[in-house]
Amino acid sequence: MNFTLFFADLWTARMNLLNGLGQTVLISVGSVFLGTLLGVAVGLALTYGHWLLRFVVRIYTDFLRGTPVFVLILACFYILSVVGIDLSAFEAGVLALTLFCSSHVGEIVRGALSAISKGQTEAAKSIGLTFRQSFVYVLMPQALRQILPTWVNTATEIVKASTLLSIIGVVEFLLATQQVISRTYLSLEFYLFAGVVYFLVNFAIEQAGRFVERRIAIPN
Amino acid sequence: MTQVLKITDLHKRFGDLEVLKGIDLTMQKGDVVSLIGSSGSGKTTVLRCINLLEDFERGTVEIAGEAIGYRHDGRKRRRLPERQIARQRAMTGMTFQQFNLFPHMTALGNVMLGLLKTQKKPKEEARSIAESWLERVGMASRKDHYPGQLSGGQQQRVAIARAIAMNPQLMLFDEVTSALDPELVTEVLAVVRDLAADGMTMLIVTHEMRFARDVSSRVVFMHEGRIHEEGPPDELFGAPKTERLQGFLARSEF
Numbered sequence: 001m002n003f004t005l006f007f008a009d010l011w012t013a014r015m016n017l018l019n020g021l022g023q024t025v026l027i028s029v030g031s032v033f034l035g036t037l038l039g040v041a042v043g044l045a046l047t048y049g050h051w052l053l054r055f056v057v058r059i060y061t062d063f064l065r066g067t068p069v070f071v072l073i074l075a076c077f078y079i080l081s082v083v084g085i086d087l088s089a090f091e092a093g094v095l096a097l098t099l100f101c102s103s104h105v106g107e108i109v110r111g112a113l114s115a116i117s118k119g120q121t122e123a124a125k126s127i128g129l130t131f132r133q134s135f136v137y138v139l140m141p142q143a144l145r146q147i148l149p150t151w152v153n154t155a156t157e158i159v160k161a162s163t164l165l166s167i168i169g170v171v172e173f174l175l176a177t178q179q180v181i182s183r184t185y186l187s188l189e190f191y192l193f194a195g196v197v198y199f200l201v202n203f204a205i206e207q208a209g210r211f212v213e214r215r216i217a218i219p220n
Numbered sequence: 221m222t223q224v225l226k227i228t229d230l231h232k233r234f235g236d237l238e239v240l241k242g243i244d245l246t247m248q249k250g251d252v253v254s255l256i257g258s259s260g261s262g263k264t265t266v267l268r269c270i271n272l273l274e275d276f277e278r279g280t281v282e283i284a285g286e287a288i289g290y291r292h293d294g295r296k297r298r299r300l301p302e303r304q305i306a307r308q309r310a311m312t313g314m315t316f317q318q319f320n321l322f323p324h325m326t327a328l329g330n331v332m333l334g335l336l337k338t339q340k341k342p343k344e345e346a347r348s349i350a351e352s353w354l355e356r357v358g359m360a361s362r363k364d365h366y367p368g369q370l371s372g373g374q375q376q377r378v379a380i381a382r383a384i385a386m387n388p389q390l391m392l393f394d395e396v397t398s399a400l401d402p403e404l405v406t407e408v409l410a411v412v413r414d415l416a417a418d419g420m421t422m423l424i425v426t427h428e429m430r431f432a433r434d435v436s437s438r439v440v441f442m443h444e445g446r447i448h449e450e451g452p453p454d455e456l457f458g459a460p461k462t463e464r465l466q467g468f469l470a471r472s473e474f
Contacts (some may be wrong), residue, residue, distance in 0.1 A: 035349025122273050122380075123320035127334030128310025129385055130302060137333060142323045218324050 006189040017180040020176025025088075027162045027172060030094050032155045036100025038196045042102055043109025054085065057106070064103035069161045072096040076170045093165035097158055110137055112143040152209030156202040163198075173197065222249045224284060224390050224421045225270070231278035232265055239265050240276070241445040247390070247423065252416045254424045254453075257442035258468060263425040266442075267392045269312045272305055283311045284389050291455035309339050313383030317395040319375040320384070321367040327354060327378045328363040331385050339386065353381040355412045373404030377411050384415065391415070393424040409435075429472050434456050441465045 010017070045057045064072070076099075077092040087095065116139055124134030166175035177194040183185045225247040232240040239262045247253055254297050255263040268274040270281055272289050281288050287408040288308040290297050297325045301306070321330050328350055335346035354363050367375050376396055384391060394413060409431050416422055416435050426432050432439055433453045440450040441464075449456065460466045 032443035109349045117318075117320075119318050119451060120322065123314075123316065123322070123382075124316040125273060125306070125309055126271055126312075128306050128338035129334070130306045133337050137337060138322055142322075183221065200460070218368060 001184060001189055003189075004174035005184075006173025006186055006193075008188060009180065009184045010190075013184075016176050016180060017173070020173040022170055023171060024159065024162050025202075026171040027090070027094055027097065027170070028155070028159045031101050031162070033158070034037070034094070034098040034103050035158070036200075038098065038102035040109055043113065044108060046110040047113045050120075050199065059104040061106050062215075064099055065107070067123060069096065069100050070164050070167070072100055073164050073168060076179075081128070089165070089168045089170045093168060093170050097161060097165075099163065101154060101158055104157075105151065106148045108147050109143065114147040116142050145171025145218065148209065148216075149212055152206060156205055159198065159202055159205070170181050191195060222284070223247070223282075224249050224251070225423070226282040227266070227270070227279065229279040230266070230269060230276055230281065230440070232262075232269055232274060232276045240269070240447050242279070243445075243447060244459055245440065246295075247421060247445065249421055250419045251438060252420075252422045252424065252436050253438045253440060255435040255440050256314060256426065256429065256432055256468075257448075262445045262446075263441040263442050264394055267394050267423065267425055270390070271312050271392055273301070273314075274330070278461055291312065299332055310386055312390045312392055313386055313388035314392045315376070315379050315383050315396050317398045319367070319372070319379045319399070320452045321375050321379055321382070322368050324382075326364050327367055327381075330367070334382065334386050336450060344359070346445055347387055350381070353385040356414075357381045358407070363392075367466070371404060372400045373407045376408045377398065380411055380415075384420070387411070389421065391420055391422045393422060393426070395425055395427065397426070397428060405423050428474070429457070429469070441468065443468075 030102075042057055042061060045053050046061070049057065073093055073096040075086070075090060076096040080087055080092065120133060120138055120142070124138040129137065162172055163174040165172050166178070171179070174194060177190050181190045184190070221378070223246060225245065227243055227245040230240050230243040231238070236301070238261075238328075241270065243262075243266060243320065245253075254303065256264050257265060265274060268286075270283070274361065276289070280290075288311070289300060291300055299305070305435065312388070321327075322333065331350035331353060332346045335341045335342065335349055339346075341349070351360065354360050357380055359374060359377050362370060362374060367378070370378065380396070382385045396412065398410050398444075400408065405428070409428065412422070412431075413435050424432070424436070436453050438450060439453045439456045441448050441456065443464050447463050449460065456465070460469055
């Protein structure tokens, strides 16, 4: 490995790489945010919905969870343009990751809500809370604590899956790195570097998750 | 005397199984009534119907003269809208076998929640009501503890405070000591006894026969979804008329 050369090239390519990293962060944050919003709705539908709604949403989640993310990205990019919806590569990619994220979050939310004992709802009812109130003050605070570790895990999965957007030409961090490699031929050094950067991003997410987890833990 | 509870011809089924086959029960203000009987006799279901945690198919339940849960349009019987049901649920206070405290809130938070959200009381008022009830059940020093940090008996006392702080017309106790270790039973029963002495109207489902005998103004023996025998505790325990009650009492521990 040629480190002198690597650092010189790294310095030259710094703006390209930073832009790529910026895209990766933007894609991940956007998909996790939108996917979580949609996912909570999915989870609520799976838990409290009319049976017909549950059935439809169940097919949605099972289908998305059973499909490789890669295939989802290609589908959003190519199939949607065939039916006349023209999305940029970036938009198609974020859409695919959002759908993927929503199916996972939906399942996590459903699991967390159904794990709360029926007695909690009954106690909430017995002091006169309406369904909405008991959800907001009793069920959701408990479900959120349950959800957090798995949700953080999903977020790191999304960061990793965002590399797949390079295939449809989104210059996120991986593609930016590959472009540098194609100029410098320092493939080993830069792939190693990319690996370290992805690790650091996910490590930071996990640590932040643990920190929040500790902060909101219920004393016992 | 003010009538607090009037149950007329209450029927309830779970699928094919009819668990209540026509219950009639009235309670006046200050009455302490214990429901006894073997498991499956329908005691708990009666409480759950009064608190509208279960639907019922036939009959009426009135609390302080107000028919709860359903309204009749001519011959049609309709369930009341959720907001009404929620209001009516708060007319009775319920405690559960498994306490069902909210684990993410302190003892004080548990007691305050209904005062704040159902009764829309200002925070300071809710806090002072909650604190005085926690004091009453002997939990003042633990008001900032979470349920996970409390023993079963302490949790149940907080649960009682949570229910009674709402100032209900009628308190419903559903086997409050069944999930407790024997050494914790006494402290909880002492709280219930104290409330009874204070004139609270209470309907108690219990397996503690000695307690039922001590605390009740009337005891009701249920068997297979019907009221089989009822009367003052000394009569019921001292001279049970029916064979079923005699058998039940012989099998029960005192």
